[in-house]
Amino acid sequence: xxxxxxxxxxxxxxxxxxxxxxxxxxxxxxxxxxxxxxxxxxxxxxxxxxxxxxxxxxxxxxxxxxxxxxxxxxxxxxxxxxxxxxxxxxxxxxxxxxxxxxxxxxxxxxxxxxxxxxxxxxxxxxxxxxxxxxxxxxxxxxxxxxxxxxxxxxxxxxxxxxxxxxxxxxxxxxxxxxxxxxxxxxxxxxxxxxxxxxxxxxxxxxxxxxxxxxxxxxxxxxxxxxxxxxxxxxxxxxxxxxxxxxxxxxxxxxxxxxxxxxxxxxxxxxxxxxxxxxxxxxxxxxxxxxxxxxxxxxxxxxxxxxxxxxxxxxxxxxxxxxxxxxxxxxxxxxxxxxxxxxxxxxxxxxxxxxxxxxxxxxxxxxxxxxxxxxxxxxxxxxxxxxxxxxxxxxxxxxxxxxxxxxxxxxxxxxxxxxxxxxxxxxxxxxxxxxxxxxxxxxxxxxxxxxxxxxx
Amino acid sequence: xxxxxxxxxxxxxxxxxxxxxxxxxxxxxxxxxxxxxxxxxxxxxxxxxxxxxxxxxxxxxxxxxxxxxxxxxxxxxxxxxxxxxxxxxxxxxxxxxxxxxxxxxxxxxxxxxxxxxxxxxxxxxxxxxxxxxxxxxxxxxxxxxxxxxxxxxxxxxxxxxxxxxxxxxxxxxxxxxxxxxxxxxxxxxxxxxxxxxxxxxxxxxxxxxxxxxxxxxxxxxxxxxxxxxxxxxxxxxxxxxxxxxxxxxxxxxxxxxxxxxxxxxxxxxxxxx
Numbered sequence: 001x002x003x004x005x006x007x008x009x010x011x012x013x014x015x016x017x018x019x020x021x022x023x024x025x026x027x028x029x030x031x032x033x034x035x036x037x038x039x040x041x042x043x044x045x046x047x048x049x050x051x052x053x054x055x056x057x058x059x060x061x062x063x064x065x066x067x068x069x070x071x072x073x074x075x076x077x078x079x080x081x082x083x084x085x086x087x088x089x090x091x092x093x094x095x096x097x098x099x100x101x102x103x104x105x106x107x108x109x110x111x112x113x114x115x116x117x118x119x120x121x122x123x124x125x126x127x128x129x130x131x132x133x134x135x136x137x138x139x140x141x142x143x144x145x146x147x148x149x150x151x152x153x154x155x156x157x158x159x160x161x162x163x164x165x166x167x168x169x170x171x172x173x174x175x176x177x178x179x180x181x182x183x184x185x186x187x188x189x190x191x192x193x194x195x196x197x198x199x200x201x202x203x204x205x206x207x208x209x210x211x212x213x214x215x216x217x218x219x220x221x222x223x224x225x226x227x228x229x230x231x232x233x234x235x236x237x238x239x240x241x242x243x244x245x246x247x248x249x250x251x252x253x254x255x256x257x258x259x260x261x262x263x264x265x266x267x268x269x270x271x272x273x274x275x276x277x278x279x280x281x282x283x284x285x286x287x288x289x290x291x292x293x294x295x296x297x298x299x300x301x302x303x304x305x306x307x308x309x310x311x312x313x314x315x316x317x318x319x320x321x322x323x324x325x326x327x328x329x330x331x332x333x334x335x336x337x338x339x340x341x342x343x344x345x346x347x348x349x350x351x352x353x354x355x356x357x358x359x360x361x362x363x364x365x366x367x368x369x370x371x372x373x374x375x376x377x378x379x380x381x382x383x384x385x386x387x388x389x390x391x392x393x394x395x396x397x398x399x400x401x402x403x404x405x406x407x408x409x410x411x412x413x414x415x416x417x418x419x420x421x422x423x424x425x426x427x428x429x430x431x432x433x434x435x436x437x438x439x440x441x442x443x444x445x446x447x448x449x450x451x452x453x454x455x
Numbered sequence: 456x457x458x459x460x461x462x463x464x465x466x467x468x469x470x471x472x473x474x475x476x477x478x479x480x481x482x483x484x485x486x487x488x489x490x491x492x493x494x495x496x497x498x499x500x501x502x503x504x505x506x507x508x509x510x511x512x513x514x515x516x517x518x519x520x521x522x523x524x525x526x527x528x529x530x531x532x533x534x535x536x537x538x539x540x541x542x543x544x545x546x547x548x549x550x551x552x553x554x555x556x557x558x559x560x561x562x563x564x565x566x567x568x569x570x571x572x573x574x575x576x577x578x579x580x581x582x583x584x585x586x587x588x589x590x591x592x593x594x595x596x597x598x599x600x601x602x603x604x605x606x607x608x609x610x611x612x613x614x615x616x617x618x619x620x621x622x623x624x625x626x627x628x629x630x631x632x633x634x635x636x637x638x639x640x641x642x643x644x645x646x647x648x649x650x651x652x653x654x655x656x657x658x659x660x661x662x663x664x665x666x667x668x669x670x671x672x673x674x675x676x677x678x679x680x681x682x683x684x685x686x687x688x689x690x691x692x693x694x695x696x697x698x699x700x701x702x703x704x705x706x707x708x709x710x711x712x713x714x715x716x717x718x719x720x721x722x723x724x725x726x727x728x
Contacts, residue, residue, distance in 0.1 A: 053685045190630040226686045253576075254534070259583040259688050260639060262485075365635035371688050373579045374534040 040244035042095055042218075043230060046328030047251050048348075049372055055228045058328020060090050062218035069155075069203040069216060073178055075234060077196040079225040081148055082160050089154035089217040094323045098248050100316035102304040102354040104266070104381030106280045107313055111389040114401035141175075143168040148197070154217060155208035161198040165189070169198070181237040183361075190233075222328060230368040236361035242297070247355045247368075250329050252348030255305045255375040256355070258368050262299045263355065266291055267419060271384045273412045273427060275434040283383075286420035288356065297363040304354035305379040309342030313382075324350060351376060388436075402442035409436045465518040468652060472525035475648075479529070485584040485644065491539040492528040498543035499524035506551040519563070519658075520547055526564035526652055530645060531571065533578045542567035542578070555703045558713065561696055562656045565649075569696040572689055580689045585644030608714055609655040610664060614671035616650050622679045649691045661702055663709035670705055673698050 044060040065072050144164030151158045163169040166189035173180060178200075191198070201219055230247060249256040257263035267287070276283045291301060311318065318339040325335040332340070333347040343349050357368070388405055392398075409431055417424045428438065479487045503520035523546045531542055546567030550559045553566075571578035623637040654660070654674060661667045674694045682690035 053687060186631050186633075190632050193630050226684075228686065257581060257583065259581070260643075261583050262585070263583060264484075362635070365633060366639050369583075369686075369688075371579070371581075371583075373532065373581070374577050375532070375579075376534060 040246060041235075042099065042246045042248070044095055044098060044218075044248045044327050045230070045250070045370075046324075046330070047228060047249055047256070047370070047372060048331055049228075049253070050224075053226045055225055056222075056330075057225060057228065058220060058222040058330075059230075060095065060218050060220040060327055062092060062095050063216075065216065069208060070205055072216060073202040074200065074219065075173070075178065076199045076221070077191040077231045077234070078160075078199045078221060078223060079196055079227040080223050081162075081197060082199060082221055082223060084149070084151045084153075086222045087151060087153045087158055088220045088222075089156070090220050090326055092215070092218055094319075094326050095218055095248075097316060097319060097323060098327065098352070099246070101311070101314070101319060102248060102306075102352055103315050104284055104303050104383070105313065105315045106272075106277065106383050106385065108277070108385045108387065110387040111401075113389055113391060113393060114398045115393045115395040141168070142172045145169050145172045152204070152207065153201070153219070155203055155211060155213050156201040156219060157204045158219075159200045161200060163188070163192050163198070166192055173200075183237045184234065187233045187237065191231075220328065228370045228372070230370065232357075232359055232364060232367055233361070236359060236364065242358050242360040242363075245357045245359065246303075247353075247357065249353045249355070249370070249372075250308075250324065250327060251351050251353070251372050252331050253372050253374060253376075254351050255302075255377070256353040256370055256372050257302075258300045258355075259371045260366055260369045261364065262295070263302055264291075264295065264299045265302045265305075265379055266356075266381050268379070268381050268383070270415045270419065271386050271412055272416050273409070273431045273434070274385050274387065274436055275430050276383070276416070277385055280383075283416070283420060284381075286422065288358075290419065290421050292358050297358060297360075300368070301356045302353065302379060303356050303381045304352065305377070306352060307342075307376060307378060308340055308350040308352050393442075399442045403440045405436075406438045406440060409438060412436075463518075464657075465522060468522050469518060469525070472522065472529065472652070475529055476525060483585075485529075486532055486581050487528050490536060491533070492525065494536045495524040495527050495539040495543040496521055498540040499527075499547050502544045502547035506548060510551060519550075522652075523547060523563040523567070526648070527567055529648060530564070530580055531568050531578060532581050533571070535577060538571060538575070538578050541575075542571045545570045558703070558706075559659060560699045560702055562653050562659050562699070565653050565692045565695045568689065568692045572692075580645065580692070582643055582645045582688065608657040608660065608667070609651075611660050611667040611671050612650050612655045614668050615654050615675055618672045618675035619646070619650070619678070622675055626679070626683070646691070649695075653692075654695055657714040659699065659702065661705045661709065661711075662713055663706070663711035666705040666709035666711070669709075670698070670702065673701070 042062040044062075046058040048056040050056055061074070061076070063074075145168040146162045148160045148162050150160075161169065161172070163172075166185045169188050169192065170180060170185045188198075199221055203216065230245075232245065235243060235245075272283070288301070292299075308319065308324075318341070320337045321332060321334045321340050322337040324332060324340055329350055331343075331348050332350060333343045333345065340350065357364070386408075389401065393401060409428075413424055413427045413431060416422060416427050432438065476487055476492060479485055480489065499520040500515075500517060503517065504515050507515045524543050527539060527542050527546065531539065533539055533542075546563035549561050549566045550563050553560055568578070568580065572580070620637070620641060623640050624634075626632075627634065627637045654671065661670050674691075677698055678690045678694035681687045681693050687693060
């Protein structure tokens with residue numbers, strides 16, 4: 001990230017919102033909105049490995065920038081020269097859709113009448129689971145810097161820069177009113193020596209107004225490269241504390257992981273106290289923060305990893321073929337605006353991995369080196385609420401059902417406390433206020449007494 | 456008795472590998488699992504038995520087979536169990552099939568990993584999954600140094616680690632990167648497993664000390680180039696397997712006595728007096 005007159009947003013991601021309810025494997029009731037996390041950016045990467053060391057990559061970047069568009073700028077290192085046709089803008093709605101579709105979700109079940117036979121235990125099973133690239137002559141102050149191309153892309157003016165040394169590049173950026181954070185010259189120098197180029201974009205206000213755009217759309221860059229990585233180093237230079245990045249990686253093969261940091265799956269599949277429904281976001285945020293702390297902030301967290309041909313439960317409607325293509329998925333058999341249900345014939349499918357990274361320069365000194373694997377196991381961040389039977393249950397099974405509820409509630413309280421670090425006593429008090437008492441609610445008194453005798 | 460048992464470095468290796476598998480199962484999950492361990496071990500032992508029978512060996516050397524199987528379990532990932540079975544079979548049979556002057560050239564588990572990754576679409580390695588928490592690296596280093604102590608000719612481990620560190624530090628210095636970057640790259644369990652268990656396999660490495668030094672440096676340079684220029688993740692195994700055919704040449708340039716597993720004291724004990 002560069003900032004100053006123009007605030008250069010060097011890197012990435014955000015989180016998403018929700019809607020829609022659907023019932024299947026539990027009623028879907030809420031999702032962890034990406035807006036929960038401040039300073040978050042989102043990156044969508046469509047990645048196909050053509051052969052060893054040949055990666056076909058489309059990277060779409062959305063930031064949560066909300067300031068004056070004139071002050072917005074992006075500086076992203078890219079491993080190769082980029083032509084105009086390799087750059088585009090994408091509707092934010094498409095990324096938001098993918099975010100909602102892959103977001104951690106809360107589902108809800110209702111216990112059946114315990115006196116009804118056969119008893120419905122279904123929940124117990126489901127749980128587990130344009131200009132031409134001409135070099136311009138540069139004055140000595142910009143020694144080694146080549147503006148290889150400048151393009152007009154939607155509301156953005158884009159330049160592709162190559163440099164031979166960081167001094168010239170720093171001078172060029174500074175003179176063009178990019179204010180660089182401390183430490184930027186060293187990082188830029190490292191990228192230069194690794195033969196990276198720089199993709200630089202700022203907003204053209206006139207075109208933005210002429211096109212009637214009221215907000216900044218995500219930029220997309222497509223390229224072939226030997227490198228499959230997400231550059232985060234420039235983004236760590238802002239001293240404003242850790243940032244969140246959510247990376248959605250779409251791949252024909254399977255799960256994607258980082259090779260220079262541990263990728264771990266977040267805890268999933270637990271049942272939680274019912275009151276969590278009132279603020280699932282607060283729960284998810286607390287759980288994520290605790291998971292980050294437990295890993296000493298040195299891990300990348302997987303929130304979702306699933307074959308996009310289906311979902312269960314679906315946190316949002318499936319993405320359309322056309323949306324996937326817009327995000328850079330060029331290997332599927334159709335770009336029609338109808339829901340993607342898998343590819344036919346020899347066309348590969350689409351597997352999505354959603355990674356959530358909280359990073360700063362101390363814990364994530366290196367860029368994220370990525371790797372696609374053949375692992376197609378499905379994983380989702382999914383948490384369940386199980387509503388107890390609220391009706392009458394005047395039978396033996398009913399008695400033991402009600403006697404068993406406090407134990408279940410205790411387990412839910414323990415789970416919530418373990419996951420979030422919240423105080424057990426507070427959790428239990430809230431549960432009692434929300435219809436989860438810790439004494440058995442079975443029928444009692446003479447009625448009960450006689451019924452037992454006669455049974 | 457226990458001392459005598461520990462004299463054979465393979466016993467110590469087996470113990471350490473089993474411990475690592477246990478750590479993976481109960482504490483730090485880096486992706487190994489019991490089913491894969493069972494399948495790989497069974498396939499390795501069966502292949503070892505079949506090959507021993509074919510070439511008429513008097514007994515089945517189960518320790519080496521099990522070591523190869525456990526190394527594969529800890530390092531290789533596959534989307535099906537047959538991946539582990541096939542890797543173990545490839546690893547063990549290569550010991551018998553690919554030999555020069557009576558010495559097998561490829562480290563069995565590195566060969567199994569390389570073949571499966573290059574020849575199928577179902578295998579991969581996950582170097583990042585070991586996590587880089589310092590304590591775990593330390594734990595591995597301690598356990599592994601025990602092996603280093605117990606085995607002979609494992610000076611190559613130090614040669615390799617020094618060359619590897621030197622290259623990473625040199626690269627960071629050249630790029631102007633902070634020291635935290637090479638440290639992050641070093642704190643990686645699979646590097647330690649590679650250095651302590653794989654490149655140090657006394658049966659395949661050069662016989663002379665100078666030969667081992669040359670070989671360690673060559674592998675480190677090749678791995679570095681594969682990792683950073685080609686961006687190929689299983690760089691360590693690719694480098695080791697790619698360069699192993701040079702070992703007979705290195706042995707010719709720097710001749711020395713061939714390694715035998717039995718401890719000299721033990722050998723003495725077996726001689727008639």
